[in-house]
Each structure stands twice: as C-alpha cells, then as structure tokens.
Amino acid sequence: xxxxxxxxxxxxxxxxxxxxxxxxxxxxxxxxxxxxxxxxxxxxxxxxxxxxxxxxxxxxxxxxxxxxxxxxxxxxxxxxxxxxxxxxxxxxxxxxxxxxxxxxxxxxxxxxxxxxxxxxxxxxxxxxxxxxxxxxxxxxxxxxxxxxxxxxxxxxxxxxxxxxxxxxxxxxxxxxxxxxxxxxxxxxxxxxxxxxxxxxxxxxxxxxxxxxxxxxxxxxxxxxxxxxxxxxxxxxxxxxxxxxxxxxxxxxxx
Numbered sequence: 125x126x127x128x129x130x131x132x133x134x135x136x137x138x139x140x141x142x143x144x145x146x147x148x149x150x151x152x153x154x155x156x157x158x159x160x161x162x163x164x165x166x167x168x169x170x171x172x173x174x175x176x177x178x179x180x181x182x183x184x185x186x187x188x189x190x191x192x193x194x195x196x197x198x199x200x201x202x203x204x205x206x207x208x209x210x211x212x213x214x215x216x217x218x219x220x221x222x223x224x225x226x227x228x229x230x231x232x233x234x235x236x237x238x239x240x241x242x243x244x245x246x247x248x249x250x251x252x253x254x255x256x257x258x259x260x261x262x263x264x265x266x267x268x269x270x271x272x273x274x275x276x277x278x279x280x281x282x283x284x285x286x287x288x289x290x291x292x293x294x295x296x297x298x299x300x301x302x303x304x305x306x307x308x309x310x311x312x313x314x315x316x317x318x319x320x321x322x323x324x325x326x327x328x329x330x331x332x333x334x335x336x337x338x339x340x341x342x343x344x345x346x347x348x349x350x351x352x353x354x355x356x357x358x359x360x361x362x363x364x365x366x367x368x369x370x371x372x373x374x375x376x377x378x
Contacts, residue, residue, distance in 0.1 A: 180325060196269045203283070205316060218269065261298050333353075
C-alpha cells in the first residue's frame with residue numbers, strides 16, 4: 125500500500141519537527157529536570173499535532189474502566205500507525221508503549237517513544253524480545269502503566285483481529301496488575317490509507333481484568349481471554365450495537 129495519507133503527514137510536519145525534535149531530545153537527555161507528567165504531556169502535544177495533520181478525530185468510550193491504580197497494562201488490537209496516538213491521547217497519566225523497533229526509530233516517533241520511556245522490540249530476534257518483555261515487566265512492577273499490541277505488527281487487517289503473541293502477557297502475570305483490553309476501530313484509516321477525507325476512529329476501554337481473575341491462567345489462556353473480549357466488542361461495533369452510545373471524550377472535531 126502506498127500510504128499516501130501517512131506520507132502527507134510526514135511532509136507537512138517538516139517545520140514542526142524542526143521546532144519540536146530538539147526540545148524533545150533535550151527533555152529526554154535531561155529527564156531529571158522534567159517530571160514524567162511533563163514529558164508525557166509534551167509527547168501528547170506532538171501526537172495531537174500529528175492527529176490534526178491526519179484530519180482524524182477519535183471518539184473514546186469506557187474511560188470509567190481505566191483503573192486509578194498504577195501498573196496497568198493496556199492490551200489493544202493493532203491496525204496501523206495511528207493506533208498508539210488514539211489511545212494515549214485519551215489517557216491522563218503517563219503510559220509507556222512497547223513499540224516495534226523499526227517504527228520506534230522513525231523521526232518524531234523516536235522522540236515520542238523516548239519521552240514516554242517506551243520500550244522498543246525486534247520481533248525477529250528472540251533474545252531482543254525477551255529483553256524487551258523484561259524491561260516492560262520491570263517498569264510495570266515499578267508502577268508505570270504500559271500499552272502493548274499483542275498482535276505484534278499489522279498488515280492490511282483493518283478491523284479484523286490477527287493472531288496474538290503470548291509472550292507479552294507474562295508482563296501481567298509477573299507484575300500482577302490490572303489488565304485492560306482496548307478496542308480500536310477504523311484506526312487504520314487515519315494513517316494507513318490513500319484517502320484524505322476526515323476520519324473518525326473509535327477507542328473502547330473495556331472492563332479491567334484483575335489479577336484475582338487471571339492469576340491462575342497461563343500466558344496462552346490470558347491471551348485467549350483478552351482476545352475474546354476484544355473480539356466480542358469488535359462484533360458489537362460492526363453490528364451497530366454501539367452506534368447510539370455517547371462517547372466519554374472526543375479528541376478533535378468529529
């Protein structure tokens with residue numbers, strides 16, 4: 125796919141990158157001078173600028189399902205380059221991302237990843253996968269929230285689920301924190317299409333799964349549980365059952 129929409133976002137962000145990348149790099153290099161919240165908010169400003177350039181708005185549902193405690197892991201389906209932006213812009217407190225290495229090394233993505241203290245992962249290297257999962261686990265045990273896409277990458281799956289990789293679920297089994305399934309819908313249209321019309325995506329935070337519920341499960345069983353809840357909500361959206369719901373938040377002008 126040509127991804128003309130994403131290329132357009134990159135082109136028109138040239139001047140913006142010249143202004144913000146040095147600032148972001150400085151904040152990353154001097155983390156002791158900026159709180160986690162300050163760096164998160166600056167990353168969100170960068171992401172929101174990219175959202176506006178992509179002519180995308182996001183309707184957010186289920187924010188009452190986000191636990192107030194620390195050490196939450198959000199597991200979401202994956203469709204394209206906009207996915208993390210749509211989810212993170214709906215959150216109020218810092219959240220890291222387990223980011224595929226190639227994507228994390230792109231200009232501005234690299235800075236956002238650094239500001240969020242995200243973790244990159246090489247999905248083709250088993251040793252690197254183990255390293256990355258350990259880093260995420262340590263961060264979550266230390267009280268940091270994290271966003272993970274268990275499908276790993278994305279193709280042209282659009283609103284269809286792909287196979288879940290089970291390794292990332294060990295982060296929850298070891299850290300014992302809440303697991304929040306997240307459903308994104310039409311997110312691929314924002315930056316993985318060749319059209320330029322206004323796009324409205326959806327983000328649904330589902331009911332948290334607490335350790336008391338999943339603690340005795342294996343990685344595979346937990347992956348199956350999370351996937352089944354995401355699949356169920358996707359089917360509800362496709363069938364029109366969610367059409368009349370009022371969003372908790374609208375990011376951008378829908």
